[in-house]
Amino acid sequence: MLSIRDLTHVYPNGTRALDGVSLDIPAGMFGLLGPNGAGKSSLMRCLATLQVPTSGQIRFGEIDVLAQPASLRATLGYLPQDFGVYPRVSAEDMLDHLAVLKGIAGRGERRETIETLLRQVNLWDVRKKAIAGFSGGMRQRFGIAQALIGNPRLIIVDEPTAGLDPEERNRFNNLLSEIGESVVVILSTHIVDDVTDLCPRMAILVGGRIVQTGTPTELIAALQGHVWQASIEKHELDAVKKAHDLIATRLRGGRTVIRVLADGSPGVGFTPVDAGLEDVYFATLTRHRQAEASVAAQPKKAA
């Protein structure tokens, strides 16, 4: 179990990227959803001990992560949002180098580990090729192979499928789903479908705060009966926005299809629809923005 308590991170320029984040993350896949700038990477970097938070606590089982970062690193697999540099060395040599850094000293053990990993991520046939020449999907599969070296018990993957085509995304997600159930895997993403497909538990992070947490099934069930859909003309959109809690707009065949939140029928032309995780996500973002706007609109008390 990974336990995060009241984690706050303020960058030197004053940006409060994390603002009192508390979460309990059990073994299995955990989805952390949030829009750009929500603080996902900041949280992942704090958990991976690459950044010391301004305040708060992180525990992973017996390990006090902030006091014992080296103990956490020994059991951590991390796939960052962007590797940055892709070396001209082969996948096999690079994994060998990383396995040495992870403390696998025996040559035989390393060779065995690397072969298993390269076969697992389907890169065995291209093991002699330079990573610099790999496609985006191959790079991400290499990324997960390096994260799995040394059988980590905590695996953090930061927006791994952004920019992958649907086939590669599927392949990558299948790989993630094969990671053992006794391991904590945190998948940070802004792609709702990745969480729907993979994660029995999830949280939504917005503006550095956890605004929703639970199982996708529970969160969807709570919205059932409250999501309504209608097809409108584009010019009607402004009026609809003023009159209803709009959570999504999509163009379909030249018409604008909208989804709104309402306890009962919002009016003529609306039909009730099954809620999905995307509705949960957009409804959460909409409510958060409305709450922020109403706080901002309140008159400031005189000092």
Ligand SMILES: Nc1ncnc2c1ncn2[C@@H]1O[C@H](COP(=O)(O)OP(=O)(O)OP(=O)(O)O)[C@@H](O)[C@H]1O
């Ligand atoms: N090194 C830094 N110095 C100052 N501000 C930063 C730094 N890194 C991130 N931020 C800011 O902190 C906030 C959270 O950024 P972060 O990258 O953690 O979000 P994110 O959810 O991962 O977003 P994205 O999906 O765009 O990567 C943003 O406002 C960002 O501009």
